[in-house]
Every structure is written in structure tokens, then in C-alpha cells.
Amino acid sequence: MVNFTGSAEINRDTPIPLYYQVAQILRKEIETGKYQPGDYIPTELELQRRFNVSRATIRQAIADMVYAGLLERRRSKGTTVSTRQFESTLHGLNSFTGEIMSSNLTLRTKILEFKQIAAPEAAQTGLELSPGEMVAMMERIRYVDGQPMVLEKWYAPMKYFAGLQRGMFQETGLEQSTYYVMVKQFGMTITRAEDIIIPVAIEPREAKLLNVASGTPVLLRTRISFNAEGRPVNLAIGQYLVRLRFILEGNRTYSSGH
Structure with missing residues (x-):
């Protein structure tokens, strides 16, 4: 790790x-x-x-x-x-939920799985956790205007989010936003997020969930979000259908959250 x-x-x-x-x-x-x-x-x-x-x-x-x-x-x-200031605090870090909704598009979330598990290697790596530390893991599909567009796995350390439950996340509205839940339910301040986006070919299971052919090109987006103390507090690994990019660009919005 x-x-x-x-x-x-x-x-x-x-x-x-x-x-x-x-x-x-x-x-x-x-x-x-x-x-x-x-x-x-x-x-x-x-x-x-x-x-x-x-x-x-x-x-x-x-x-x-x-x-x-x-x-x-x-x-x-x-x-x-650099002798310049390393990083400016990001004010008003937007969520994917907020940006889709502000684009006059409808957004709905279907949670496929929510459970507490020992952090897998990817979560240990991204969230700076030791082996055996517990995380909440959520897998979900995001639907834009009724079409499945994003398949995401989301991890949050239980040491920061004790009591985090599936019922805190709603299917529609702002309550489907992970940022909204972290702020509203836990008082967490998210100051910055780091994204990695690379093109990949979707695997058969994920292709079925997004209703596309296996091997369809998608954007694999890995996002780590940090709190005010600079600690990584959640990791999201999502597969985005390429056409979602054009939806966002066509509405002059750019996703900086999830």
C-alpha cells in the first residue's frame, strides 16, 4: 500500500x-x-x-x-x-449531484450495496488507512434523465463517520449527495478533492449494470476528498459513460464532486 x-x-x-x-x-x-x-x-x-x-x-x-x-x-x-502558497482552499466545492441538478437534468441514485467492511487495498491506499481499519462501502448507479450514466464505489472511514447508515442517502434530491450527507449529518468540512480520470474499457458486470456492451469505453474517475485538516475522508471510484461528458459540456457545467 x-x-x-x-x-x-x-x-x-x-x-x-x-x-x-x-x-x-x-x-x-x-x-x-x-x-x-x-x-x-x-x-x-x-x-x-x-x-x-x-x-x-x-x-x-x-x-x-x-x-x-x-x-x-x-x-x-x-x-x-515552490515558494508560492501550496494550495488555495476550495470554496463552494460542488457535488456531482448539485451540478447535474443545476443543469436542469434529473438525477436519481440507486444504491446496490451498502455495508461496513475492512478497507480493501484501494481504500487503504487512497485513505491512508492501516490494514483492518473499517470503512463504509457503497456501490451505486447514478441515473441522468432516466439513463444509467455512472457506476460508483464509495468508501468512507468509520473512524470519521461512526453511525453512517444507508438510510441517510436518498434516491433523489440533495440527500443523494455524499458531500451533503457528510456535511449535514457529520459536520465534516470538505476543503479540496483530487481527481484522476483515465479511459478504460468497461467489464461485463459493469456493462450490464450500465446497459451498454462489454468493452464500451468509459472514463474511470478516482476521487479523493480531504477535510479541513488535510486528511483524506472519502474515496470514490466511478465509471462514467463517455456521453455524460458531452451532457455536462453542453450545459456548460463541469463536475468537481460526486
């Missing part, structure tokens, strides 16, 4: 890309003071050896951190920790 306290260990058996895992480890080392503003980080070759990944993976991780304002490239000298 990824240990975001500074270990170079990464999880190769998770849908979370290696470059993202590398970037998260480096981010945590910056946040905890291992690297100070203005410090040079290790070279690409040193990072490649440390994480046992390709140079392309390291370059992607660094490029993402540069884009996020965490790192700065210095010509012929290397890469340093």
Missing part, C-alpha cells in the same frame, strides 16, 4: 496510477516539512530508483505537481519546492 507518511512503498495492485501515488508521497513529504520551500527535490533518476518506476512515471508526477503549484522547475538546475 501507499504509506503517505513518507515510505517509498507504492501499491501496484490498485487502479490508482503510479505517477499519482508518487506525487502524493512527495506532496506529503512537502507538507510535513521534509522538503522546505526553495529546497531541491531528488533528481528524476534518484526518484526513479527510489520508487522503482519508469522515468516517464516520475516525469508525469513532477509535471502534475508543477501544474498544481507545488514544485517549480529551474532551467539546468533541477526542481525545487
Whole structure:
């Protein structure tokens, strides 16, 4: 698993890309003071050896951190920790529910499964959990204008959401939003979220649930949301039909939540 306290260990058996895992480890080392503003980080070759990944993976991780304002490239000298503010708090982080509803589209959610389980590896990795820690797991389908568009698995650590129950989530309205439940029921403040979106071919089970042919291209979206203390408090892994992107773009809305 990824240990975001500074270990170079990464999880190769998770849908979370290696470059993202590398970037998260480096981010945590910056946040905890291992690297100070203005410090040079290790070279690409040193990072490649440390994480046992390709140079392309390291370059992607660094490029993402540069884009996020965490790192700065210095010509012929290397890469340093940015002296600018690392990250601005996101105000009014919108949910997928709110954005669909504001687009004059109808949204309905069908929960297929809700249970408490020991965190699987993907949840341990994304939520910085130890083996055996309990999470609430929810699998659900999101219907836009009556058509199945998203199949999502959602994980939340029970240590932050004691008493979380299936009945807290409704089929329609704002109460189907996981953000709404976290804020309304638990007083949780979500300050930022990080997305990874990659194209994949849908597997037979998921294809049947979304009423498409096996192998249909979908967007696999992995989202980790963080509270005001910077701790990851929920992980959502969703398969989005590509046509949903065009629905959102056609209404000039862009999803930043779930």
C-alpha cells in the first residue's frame, strides 16, 4: 500500500496510477516539512530508483505537481519546492449531484450495496488507512434523465463517520449527495478533492449494470476528498459513460464532486 507518511512503498495492485501515488508521497513529504520551500527535490533518476518506476512515471508526477503549484522547475538546475502558497482552499466545492441538478437534468441514485467492511487495498491506499481499519462501502448507479450514466464505489472511514447508515442517502434530491450527507449529518468540512480520470474499457458486470456492451469505453474517475485538516475522508471510484461528458459540456457545467 501507499504509506503517505513518507515510505517509498507504492501499491501496484490498485487502479490508482503510479505517477499519482508518487506525487502524493512527495506532496506529503512537502507538507510535513521534509522538503522546505526553495529546497531541491531528488533528481528524476534518484526518484526513479527510489520508487522503482519508469522515468516517464516520475516525469508525469513532477509535471502534475508543477501544474498544481507545488514544485517549480529551474532551467539546468533541477526542481525545487515552490515558494508560492501550496494550495488555495476550495470554496463552494460542488457535488456531482448539485451540478447535474443545476443543469436542469434529473438525477436519481440507486444504491446496490451498502455495508461496513475492512478497507480493501484501494481504500487503504487512497485513505491512508492501516490494514483492518473499517470503512463504509457503497456501490451505486447514478441515473441522468432516466439513463444509467455512472457506476460508483464509495468508501468512507468509520473512524470519521461512526453511525453512517444507508438510510441517510436518498434516491433523489440533495440527500443523494455524499458531500451533503457528510456535511449535514457529520459536520465534516470538505476543503479540496483530487481527481484522476483515465479511459478504460468497461467489464461485463459493469456493462450490464450500465446497459451498454462489454468493452464500451468509459472514463474511470478516482476521487479523493480531504477535510479541513488535510486528511483524506472519502474515496470514490466511478465509471462514467463517455456521453455524460458531452451532457455536462453542453450545459456548460463541469463536475468537481460526486
